[in-house]
Amino acid sequence: MLELDSVTAGYEPRRPVFRDASLSIAPGESVGLLGPSGCGKSTLARVAALLHRPDAGRLVLDGTEVTAWRHRAPRAQRTAVGVVFQQPRTAADPRLTLADLIAEPLRATGRKAEAADRVAELAPAVGLTPELLTRRPHAVSDGQLQRACLARALTLRPRWLVCDEMTAMLDASTTAALVAAVETYRRETGAGLLAVGHDRVLLNRWCDRTVEWKDCLPHPGA
Amino acid sequence: MNARVARALDAVTAERAEDALLSVRGLTVRFRLRGGRTVAAVTDADFDLAPGECLALVGESGCGKSVLASALLGLLPANAETSGTALIGGTDLLAADEKTLARSVRGRRIGLVPQSPAAHLTPVRTVRAHLEETVRALTDTPRPGRRKAAEDAAERAAFPATHLDSYPHELSGGLAQRAATALALIGDAPLLLADEPTTGLDRDLVERTADELRRHADDGRGLLLITHDLTAAARIADRVAVMYAGRIVELAPAHRFFGTTGPDHPYARGLLDALPDRAFTPVPGMPPELSALPEGCAFAPRCPRATDLCATVPALRAGVACHHPERPRA
Amino acid sequence: MADPRTHRLRLWTSATVVGAVALAVLLVPPLVHLDEQAVDLSQKLLPPSWDHPFGTDDVGRDLLLRCVYGLRISLLVGLVAALVATVLGTAVGAAAGALGGWTDRTLMRLVDAFSSVPHLLLGIFVVALFRPGVWPVIASVAVTHWLSTARIVRSEVLSLRTRPHIEAAISGGASRRRVATRHLLPAVLPQAGLAAVLMVPHAMWHESALSFLGLGLPSHQASLGNLVQSARSSLLAGDWWPTLFPGLFLIVPTLAIAGLAGVWRDRLNPRRRSELML
Known part of the structure; x- marks a missing residue:
């Protein structure tokens, strides 16, 4: 289970973006989180990916309560959640080739030896050719770069995937290709998914269930 | 569709050109890169836009549609070479100097x-x-x-x-x-050029923005909507131009394109099929590099209908540039 | 953005001047066995001639030789001082940006405090603490010049820290040290390096100013500031060469270094790097 329980989070002290948001995802389940821009759904996604420490509330990941975020979180916990962001340009280190980008999590965790095999395995799964793997971000399109960013999120075989507006900048064909790659991975590994977005049609088609942002918050008067 | 109908359609196109607000013929943009490489960003684009009409130019990112918009506004970088004509009220946008563009085109036309x-x-x-x-x-x-x-x-x-x-x-x-x-x-200005006006907006906001743009077209302006958002295009466009690898491969009335008949070009069909409310299956493969386009039809390597014939570039005839369109031409 | 032709012209002129300067200061002293301190009162204040292309000074020393030696010492001071200032500034800026909170506030207030004192005054204060020599001058330049680097590096680190690509690295299991050395530092170094190169001319002028005021290097040492300083009296007498040539030796190389740095800055500019908007 991935359980977010009464989470309050924000970027300035005493001025939270939202209060008491709750959401839980069963193992292997895919949940779409739907809401207008600026409502805080991306912040909640960052909390779920252990990238933003909430001001209050609990995150329970597969039965273990998360007590530390970002670098302080144990590596095994951090890498159990893969993340894909909205903007591939800012999510990719401009100095790395796409192959190095995908292999980076293995290098960072001291498993460099497996890198070549894993990249060779992931590249076709997200639709990248060997030639594209040798290029750097500035020499590929947004769609191609986002494919590499998805591959990077899958490198360490996470049990959970958080996709924050993964396809908002992309055309229909690339969107369908990336969603298909995520679903293939989930079929093979049984990973759970939190897909954040504002496109109802897309999330309804993609996910097992779709949750409105306002239903994550406590009901007034309840 | 037989030859007579195709000719009749071409005649309609010619007539359109006469009362067009914007008339683009053979618009081609090349970028010269260091090392002698050339990027074929836009090739031989032909289209007209009438007052009160909304033409949606759709395609994947990197297909050249934004370069086309920049070319019309004279905002291309120095290493770009353009040819062809783009007439608006007697001014050729591609031949005009910076002073003319600044004084009488941008903002005014x-x-x-x-x-x-x-x-x-x-x-x-x-x-x-x-x-x-x-x-x-x-x-x-x-x-x-x-x-x-x-x-x-x-x-x-x-x-x-x-x-x-x-x-x-x-x-x-x-x-x-x-x-x-x-x-x-x-x-x-009689012509509004909207370059990806809805990217990154919420669905509700996309619809509102699109509807407002449509209202300006209904007021008699021409609207050139450049977008990769097919849903927004379906909502407000009168005609759709599909761009692939720098070429317009299909130019069709929106009701036919998005309606039950559907597009004629296999790429356009694939693009529509990728929508989440349709088949949600991607077009196989990826678009070619604009600096290394294949000989002949650029879509052939990804096309289920490709044959030997596709080694030559198909011309845009009766609104579709394909040797094997969905509804064969005569 | 300058057009490509101007850009190339600037690159080549600057590179040629900097190359010539480097060759002169590196090769002339060991190869030409002439004493730049050799006094010959019979030859004093000679205008430029074949024997003395830059003329001689008021005690008959060859000015060309003294200019080369002066440039050598000024460049050395400039380079070392810029390096020290950059390392100091990068360290403080990176620490403030990466650690944040209380550390950040303390360090940045310190930077503000230093900035509020006029540069030259602070520089004079530092040299006044020591006996005249090369190291006090370097210290003086470094103390007054690390501030801007610290600010630049801090803001770079701050903007990078919440970038999705850093977050992706954290999520991919990267340790704090790996993020710092593999993702933050390489992104900051080009900016810091550029700041260092841009600082060399500043440092040279700062040294010259101190020497001109008689607070820099010992007056017998042929630094450019000292040369201009000692030529003042000759200028009043109408002898222009002892002032002009050291002055040119200060202006031309510093402009060339700034020119090279400018080319470098344009290269760093992402808009130029992408070359194409598709």
């Missing part, structure tokens, strides 16, 4: 609705200041009338008068988009 309106506005000035300055630059409204003119422009774009004194960062995405549209409308 073509209003630009930008991709990220918040970035398009100066952060330290209010919306009112932006509008009044543009009124001063584009019209000869005397000073006392400018305030009124700015307010009228805001009203035309449905920008609420209560927010006129706000700074850009105080506006929501939707209001920033309306402010940018209000600026584009001030010069009373």
